[in-house]
Amino acid sequence: MRPRAMIMAEIEVKNIVKRFGKVTALYKVSMKAGRGINMVLGPNGAGKSTLLRCIAGLYKPDEGSISVLGSNPYYDDAVRKGVSLISDNYGLYDYLSVLDNLKFFGRLYGLSDSEIGSHAARLLKEFDAYEYAGRKVYTLSRGTKQKVAICRAMLSSPEVMLLDEPTAFLDAASAEELRGMLRRMASTTAIIYVTQKIDEIERMQGSITVLRKGRIAGSTSLENIYKSVFPGMTVRVKFAKPVSQELLSGMKGIRVDSANAQSISMKVKSYKDINSTLKLLIDRGAAIISVSYEEPTVEDFMNGGRIG
Amino acid sequence: MDSRNVFAVAAKDIKETFSSISIYGPMMGIPLFFSIVLPILTIYVTMYAAPSIAVKLALLPVANLPANTLNKVSFMSFFSLNVLGPIFLTIPILTATVIAADSFSGEKERKTSEALLSTPISKSELLTGKILASLIPTILLTVGVFAIYGSIIDILSHGSFGVYILPNAEWLLMLASSPFFAAAAIGVVVIISAHVRGVKEAQQISSLLVLPVILLPFAAITGFADINVSFFKYLILALVLIDIAVIALSIKSFRKEAIL
Numbered sequence: 001m002r003p004r005a006m007i008m009a010e011i012e013v014k015n016i017v018k019r020f021g022k023v024t025a026l027y028k029v030s031m032k033a034g035r036g037i038n039m040v041l042g043p044n045g046a047g048k049s050t051l052l053r054c055i056a057g058l059y060k061p062d063e064g065s066i067s068v069l070g071s072n073p074y075y076d077d078a079v080r081k082g083v084s085l086i087s088d089n090y091g092l093y094d095y096l097s098v099l100d101n102l103k104f105f106g107r108l109y110g111l112s113d114s115e116i117g118s119h120a121a122r123l124l125k126e127f128d129a130y131e132y133a134g135r136k137v138y139t140l141s142r143g144t145k146q147k148v149a150i151c152r153a154m155l156s157s158p159e160v161m162l163l164d165e166p167t168a169f170l171d172a173a174s175a176e177e178l179r180g181m182l183r184r185m186a187s188t189t190a191i192i193y194v195t196q197k198i199d200e201i202e203r204m205q206g207s208i209t210v211l212r213k214g215r216i217a218g219s220t221s222l223e224n225i226y227k228s229v230f231p232g233m234t235v236r237v238k239f240a241k242p243v244s245q246e247l248l249s250g251m252k253g254i255r256v257d258s259a260n261a262q263s264i265s266m267k268v269k270s271y272k273d274i275n276s277t278l279k280l281l282i283d284r285g286a287a288i289i290s291v292s293y294e295e296p297t298v299e300d301f302m303n304g305g306r307i308g
Numbered sequence: 309m310d311s312r313n314v315f316a317v318a319a320k321d322i323k324e325t326f327s328s329i330s331i332y333g334p335m336m337g338i339p340l341f342f343s344i345v346l347p348i349l350t351i352y353v354t355m356y357a358a359p360s361i362a363v364k365l366a367l368l369p370v371a372n373l374p375a376n377t378l379n380k381v382s383f384m385s386f387f388s389l390n391v392l393g394p395i396f397l398t399i400p401i402l403t404a405t406v407i408a409a410d411s412f413s414g415e416k417e418r419k420t421s422e423a424l425l426s427t428p429i430s431k432s433e434l435l436t437g438k439i440l441a442s443l444i445p446t447i448l449l450t451v452g453v454f455a456i457y458g459s460i461i462d463i464l465s466h467g468s469f470g471v472y473i474l475p476n477a478e479w480l481l482m483l484a485s486s487p488f489f490a491a492a493a494i495g496v497v498v499i500i501s502a503h504v505r506g507v508k509e510a511q512q513i514s515s516l517l518v519l520p521v522i523l524l525p526f527a528a529i530t531g532f533a534d535i536n537v538s539f540f541k542y543l544i545l546a547l548v549l550i551d552i553a554v555i556a557l558s559i560k561s562f563r564k565e566a567i568l
């Protein structure tokens with residue numbers, strides 16, 4: 001492991017190719033990630049999990065090189081002391097208790113039992129899972145297992161965190177707790193967060209790399225993503241009381257949803273359309289109680305999207 | 309190699325194995341059942357059927373004796389060692405196979421390997437820990453089962469004939485050979501685990517290792533093999549060489565990706 005001062009970026013991936021038989025999962029993928037939140041966006045099958053596994057040292061790339069904290073994580077076992085991986089799979093031993101799982105992983109990271117005990121208690125409390133410490137993992141719900149998996153990954157205070165859809169099974173409060181924790185860690189930790197959810201990108205506010213069919217499609221910003229996905233999106237506005245046709249007159253692309261005109265749907269081209277329509281409705285005296293839209297999926301972005 | 313990591317893996321695997329009766333129950337139940345039932349059947353055969361069996365099986369050493377002086381003790385000693393012994397030798401193979409297959413392929417099947425392999429543990433620490441986790445319970449179970457089987461044989465033979473048949477040198481050497489059988493089985497499981505998808509496949513293929521051992525009683529009865537001290541000395545020597553080759557090959561062929 002190189003001294004920290006000499007490390008330019010915590011994670012440096014250069015032209016890696018990873019094949020599984022005849023399938024090329026990653027092709028000439030290069031990226032650099034330093035401290036902070038580095039989002040990797042891509043649809044199913046884009047190669048996101050394979051990329052994380054290569055960075056975690058689980059897979060040996062067929063071509064190219066990976067440097068994590070200055071070393072090759074596949075060959076240098078010690079460098080993985082500074083790396084934690086949370087996959088979409090909780091990765092805990094079902095027949096062991098939560099505490100035994102944390103003890104086992106903590107020991108492999110070189111922590112003493114007393115360190116494990118204190119870190120585990122703090123993390124479990126933060127995720128509201130302390131009461132499950134003595135329970136065997138198979139008795140827990142999917143969400144609680146995911147919380148314990150997150151505690152496991154954070155136990156060693158890693159310098160590099162690799163997260164694969166970590167909020168997939170969490171309730172809203174726990175998901176927000178995790179996001180807050182990651183934001184607080186971002187100044188000292190290089191976080192790679194892979195997801196296929198655009199709203200997750202929005203919530204995390206990090207740099208964004210787009211992976212498509214095993215290739216880096218480019219870097220982008222949230223604004224660009226929304227510019228790409230907004231055209232054609234349907235936004236639904238709900239009112240406290242039915243609105244009259246008169247109130248909606250002159251507004252294009254509006255469809256009244258129900259017989260009593262308590263909500264409307266509108267096709268928008270950009271977020272500006274939402275702002276202007278809502279302003280007009282309020283000016284005309286409409287009592288808006290909610291504005292909702294179906295979260296754009298990464299496929300929406302990929303299909304019509306441009307990157308830049 | 310960091311011994312703390314080795315012991316952490318071994319302790320975790322052993323704890324996991326013995327955490328649920330559905331895992332360790334069948335693994336221990338069958339050998340324990342055998343260790344009690346088979347010696348009882350042996351005394352029954354000795355008491356009521358040995359003379360006629362001995363006469364029919366002309367190749368039995370005791371069959372060389374005149375029929376009217378057929379020595380039941382010799383028959384029981386022969387049966388306990390040559391027939392029951394190989395049956396009990398399948399225990400270390402089957403137990404080691406079950407635990408090792410669960411230990412290696414189980415990580416893949418239960419999707420815990422990703423979290424495990426992303427820790428700083430080295431390949432050699434992981435392999436050594438898992439081999440120990442398979443070997444230690446196997447040796448303890450085998451010693452326990454041999455102790456029960458030997459004790460019951462002795463209790464019955466002393467009760468019936470006033471003599472203790474076991475332990476003798478052959479029986480002790482047979483027990484001594486059991487860790488080497490177990491180590492070979494574990495090595496084969498490691499090699500197989502790299503190429504199969506789950507625990508069941510690894511267990512089924514590795515279980516084939518018992519076939520040569522099961523043939524031993526027939527070899528002894530028909531005179532192809534003489535199960536004596538020399539036989540076990542050569543057997544243990546051969547097993548040591550096989551173990552070295554199989555374990556070396558398993559270490560060489562083991563790739564982290566194999567259990568992902």
